[in-house]
Amino acid sequence: MVKKPGVFVFAFFVVMGMSGMAMGNPPNDGPGCGLGRLAWEGSSQKTSIGGQVMMATTNGTGFQTFAISSGTSGCTNDGKIFASEKANVFTALNFDNLSQEMAQGQGEHLTSLATLMGIPKENHQDFFAMTQENYTTLVQAGETSPKAVVKAIHEAMSGHIVLAQASTNK
Secondary structure: OOOOHHHHHHHHHHHHHHHHHHHOOOOOOOOOOOHHHHHHOOOOOOOOHHHHHHHHHHHOOOHHHHHHHHOOOOOOOOOHHHHHHHHHHHHHHOHHHHHHHHHHOOOHHHHHHHHHOOOOHHHHHHHHHHHHHOHHHHHHOOOOOHHHHHHHHHHHHHOOOOHHHHOOOO
């Protein structure tokens, strides 16, 4: 007996399509966000198959990925994952300056790190004092990779009365 995989695949899609018709389609005005969504937003065909294919095709150029990661073109980013990586990348790029400023308890790199870590401006002085007080533990003891330092800062913040509540990027 010769099996015909094409018949099975076709039957699968027919059944799936019919089940979708039986349940009804939820309201949909296109494939999420991105340049494709913006380019076709005013179209009267945006809910049609053709309009959605055009939006998805336009988004497939790579612009949607950029829009999602940057929060542009109608895309939003709650920032929880991306924000923590910002602190790691910033620390890696500015490790020597940050290390010096943590020892001093002040500086523009340390201010930038506090901002990236979601610490409100009114709590920056607490952050500066905490990093200075814990400098040896944060930078000189144990693993000194930038990512390990950011992790150690988060751990130190969790034990600090004010900073444990202040950071929006935990």
